Amino acid sequence: MMRKSRLLGAFMAVGLLGLGSPVLWAADAVASSQKAALDSPKASIETLDQALLQTMQAGKAAGYAGRYKIIAPVLAKVFDFDKIAQLALGSEWSKLSAAEQKQFVSVLAKYTAATYAGRFDEYDGERFAVVDTQELRPGTMGVFTTFTMKSGRVHRFDYLLEQSANKEWRVVNVVADGVSDLSLKRAEYTELLKSKGFPALLAHLRRQIQDYASGAKS
């Protein structure tokens, strides 16, 4: 599989790119699988996990841009970035103008996709599994999953999902080995907002995105 991807990657490099690119295959597969995939919390997480595996499998051969193309649309569908942005900024959220709020949501979504595309850049036999789902309160579910590495080391990824108005289940928080992404973001972002203001926060996130895109980070 990897050899095939690398071969096709080489074809891409010499301008023979066609619809046979592994990136496009993967993107197609993800796009088709996500159509009916958010109707239960478990299905939403499985859609995300499938896209992550495809991103990893596309690997370095696909390049950052290729991996971004695979993962970004799925994250946009599965993650509720409006809610995440609101929760991450806490009481600072209401102090932003509507335009700033919209701008922050957009940058946060791009930053999240850039982070995933930058870091999930190789596949070495890892696998995901949903081990449990629990209703935490009406309209809010927890999905508990494991990420098993080739070394056998098992990591926990636990998700908090809320049901949107259109009945789709979307992620609002990820807790990795007990570390809450939302609480980290809230602590950091609110502090920066208070000390340096909204433009500094946006500038930081945009710089990170640029670093991932340029290959300065991986």
Added chain:
Amino acid sequence: MNLGRTAIVLGCAAMLCLSGCATVQGPNGQSSSNDPLEPINKPIFNANLWLFRNVLGPVNQGYEAVTPKFFRTSVSNVFANADMPYVFVNDFLQGRVQLGMSGLSRFLVNTIFGLGGIFDVANKLDLPKQSNNFGVTLGVWGVPQGPYLVLPFYGPSSLRNLPGLALAIYTAPPYYFPSSNAQWAWSGMGIINTGHVDAPQVRMVEDAVNPYVFARNAWEQHEQFLIDGGKVNKSQLLEGLDLPPATATTDSAAATP
């Protein structure tokens, strides 16, 4: 303590330090209320990051350039195996007998059949590696964390975790090596391995909007996760969901969900 033992101490300290850097935490985006020593911690934290960036990072780049992947994997397997006595001793001290037996079995299988841990045979027998430390053991028995600390060369820690440093040294097999040279060699290789294994996590810390706050919160949260037996309960998951009161305070305490 002879030179070799000193090397072990420094080596272990450096390894633990950097792995601490990598695995930060703190429930609810915890605030400086648990960090009265921040004015001292912060410069040490920055110095540790500087050391990683300018010493261990370049060393790791060289290591990756001149060694094949299977070699690096074998080296990290050996060091992971050497950590196992510290892990399963703490499992037993916490009263988690099943985990302790699993850890002990993993150590014996990899030491005997994995040629001293070079090959991770235990993984195929469903005996995965766990994380543990003496600070977690004290936490399980109700000892409060105490002030958050950042130790030179070591990274995030707390008052509760300090006694664990000694236990980590005495349960590490190299402490019992008869030769000082072997202990120095072990320590040197251990530092290189730590730089290799922890590089991705350290990069995550560096990427954060506020690396110090990120590292502290993540370390504290992860420590609590281990104390709770590797489980995230319902209230923890919901904790991040509700918006805080509209009134903002002046420090990161407002960040607590």
